[in-house]
Amino acid sequence: MSTLDLRGVSRWYGNVVAVNDITVSLGPGVTGLLGPNGAGKTTLLHMMAGFLAPSRGEVVLDGQPTWRNPEIYRHLGLVSEREAAHGFLTGWEFVYASAKLHGLSDPRAAARKAIELVEMAPAQDRKLSTYSKGMRQRIRVAAALVHEPSVLLLDEPFNGMDPRQRMHMMALLHDLGAAGRTVLFSSHILEEVEQVSGTVQVIVAGRLAASGDYRTIRRLMTHRPHVFAVRSSDDRKLAVSLMGSPSVAGVSLDATGLTVHASDYGTFTRELPRIALAERIRVRQLVPSDESLESVFSYLVSA
Amino acid sequence: MNSTIAWITARGLFGRRRFLLLFPLPLIFIGITALAASIDTADEFATPVLVGIGVAVVLPLVALIVGTGVLGSEIDDGTIVHILTKPVPRWKIVLSKMVVASAVTAFVAGGSAFVAGWMTDGPKLGLALAAAMVIGAIAYCSLFLALSVVSRRPVLIGLLYIAIWEGLLSNVVSGTRVLSVQQYVVTLAQKLAGTDLLMSTVKLPAAIIMTVVVTLGGLYLAITRLRSFSVAGETS
Numbered sequence: 001m002s003t004l005d006l007r008g009v010s011r012w013y014g015n016v017v018a019v020n021d022i023t024v025s026l027g028p029g030v031t032g033l034l035g036p037n038g039a040g041k042t043t044l045l046h047m048m049a050g051f052l053a054p055s056r057g058e059v060v061l062d063g064q065p066t067w068r069n070p071e072i073y074r075h076l077g078l079v080s081e082r083e084a085a086h087g088f089l090t091g092w093e094f095v096y097a098s099a100k101l102h103g104l105s106d107p108r109a110a111a112r113k114a115i116e117l118v119e120m121a122p123a124q125d126r127k128l129s130t131y132s133k134g135m136r137q138r139i140r141v142a143a144a145l146v147h148e149p150s151v152l153l154l155d156e157p158f159n160g161m162d163p164r165q166r167m168h169m170m171a172l173l174h175d176l177g178a179a180g181r182t183v184l185f186s187s188h189i190l191e192e193v194e195q196v197s198g199t200v201q202v203i204v205a206g207r208l209a210a211s212g213d214y215r216t217i218r219r220l221m222t223h224r225p226h227v228f229a230v231r232s233s234d235d236r237k238l239a240v241s242l243m244g245s246p247s248v249a250g251v252s253l254d255a256t257g258l259t260v261h262a263s264d265y266g267t268f269t270r271e272l273p274r275i276a277l278a279e280r281i282r283v284r285q286l287v288p289s290d291e292s293l294e295s296v297f298s299y300l301v302s303a
Numbered sequence: 304m305n306s307t308i309a310w311i312t313a314r315g316l317f318g319r320r321r322f323l324l325l326f327p328l329p330l331i332f333i334g335i336t337a338l339a340a341s342i343d344t345a346d347e348f349a350t351p352v353l354v355g356i357g358v359a360v361v362l363p364l365v366a367l368i369v370g371t372g373v374l375g376s377e378i379d380d381g382t383i384v385h386i387l388t389k390p391v392p393r394w395k396i397v398l399s400k401m402v403v404a405s406a407v408t409a410f411v412a413g414g415s416a417f418v419a420g421w422m423t424d425g426p427k428l429g430l431a432l433a434a435a436m437v438i439g440a441i442a443y444c445s446l447f448l449a450l451s452v453v454s455r456r457p458v459l460i461g462l463l464y465i466a467i468w469e470g471l472l473s474n475v476v477s478g479t480r481v482l483s484v485q486q487y488v489v490t491l492a493q494k495l496a497g498t499d500l501l502m503s504t505v506k507l508p509a510a511i512i513m514t515v516v517v518t519l520g521g522l523y524l525a526i527t528r529l530r531s532f533s534v535a536g537e538t539s
Binding site: 071072074077078 | 305307308310311314315318380381382384385386387388389390391392393530531532533534
């Protein structure tokens with residue numbers, strides 16, 4: 001059981017602030033670090049893993065600073081986003097070398113166990129340069145797990161994985177968290193975070209925008225005004241009927257169709273087909289027009 | 304010294320295409336020596352060939368390819384992170400890379416120098432030149448290893464050092480010779496062989512002390528810089 005503590009951590013490059021005064025404590029279980037691209041997730045992860053000095057504040061693992069302290073790697077594993085690996089090594093050699101570098105008493109058994117954990121045993125004798133992106137990612141996870149660290153940090157671990165590999169990796173992270181390890185992974189996709197982690201830290205423009213249980217975050221993200229573009233066989237008639245529903249906050253009508261401001265996402269999407277059916281209007285198009293992640297994040301920040 | 308790191312380093316070095324560049328240099332060196340020996344007397348060609356090609360070109364270029372290849376290329380492609388996320392003291396990482404780099408450079412440069420020296424003036428000069436090359440290999444590798452942690456363009460800076468500093472300035476401005484590894488190697492070879500065929504420009508004690516200073520200084524710089532190695536924050 002380990003705790004990774006960030007206390008007032010900031011990092012700037014010249015005039016650009018990449019990470020701005022983040023204080024957070026990560027305990028056992030899976031935590032998702034969610035944020036749009038360029039929010040500072042990677043910078044934050046690098047500081048956690050001891051690969052970058054905070055400009056201000058400190059990062060400590062069980063009381064030990066992570067910067068300039070190689071001893072922390074006995075308890076910490078890192079899977080970086082850059083999918084660099086020694087392509088001339090086979091999967092087995094790569095993980096076995098990691099086990100030996102950790103000075104494990106039985107590196108052979110540890111390597112075998114880690115490779116089985118990520119289901120890479122059938123491909124372990126192939127060179128890393130012949131692996132697919134997802135396979136390389138998995139073998140890198142095996143190398144990071146070979147010493148059974150109490151803290152595992154992963155930067156965008158699901159990038160480049162096919163759906164089956166993604167499910168498998170999610171299950172793996174979930175199991176590791178359930179076994180009492182502190183697992184943190186970053187992602188810019190809400191659904192990924194939601195499926196794996198109990199706790200979510202949302203980071204936007206270098207600041208911690210929201211933090212806590214994923215259900216709370218989910219509610220914050222869904223219980224916000226939603227904008228939909230609707231086209232139908234009779235836009236004007238539909239607009240009148242929609243205004244009668246409490247789930248709709250406003251409707252505007254123009255040449256391209258209707259723009260509906262819904263006050264409640266769930267209710268509106270159930271109401272619309274019911275209203276259309278009752279009024280005998282054919283809905284030709286229903287497009288959520290602000291579903292981009294950036295708008296979700298900007299909403300969170302302003303909330 | 305860590306055998307696993309040394310093993311990965313050696314595998315990486317021999318696995319890269321850049322490694323093939325190592326072979327033509329010593330072959331050309333030996334070839335020109337053979338050619339010179341067949342048409343000229345030793346005191347005519349010893350300095351231009353053994354020093355001008357062997358010490359001034361083959362040794363530093365091989366050391367540059369190998370010295371920047373063992374660490375610089377891993378920093379370049381990001382694989383160094385796999386080594387750094389292990390509880391291995393940083394001095395052990397640097398030392399392991401240093402041992403591999405020096406050994407390979409010493410073998411390639413020293414081996415060809417032995418053959419070329421023998422062809423010029425018998426086994427004594429061959430052995431002396433090879434021994435001096437081995438010591439020079441250690442100093443150069445330390446220098447280029449440090450360069451690859453300090454700079455993102457170690458090969459370019461290394462080439463500038465070899466071509467401008469050692470190649471040009473040292474021959475024009477005699478004061479800079481005390482700060483040129485090439486001159487230490489020539490001095491060592493000359494004293495070891497006890498021959499007048501080679502012209503040394505630096506005094507022996509100065510050459511010995513400076514070789515030690517360059518080697519230890521390079522190692523120290525590489526180790527301290529690797530201790531606070533930062534992964535550049537990619538703005539993705």
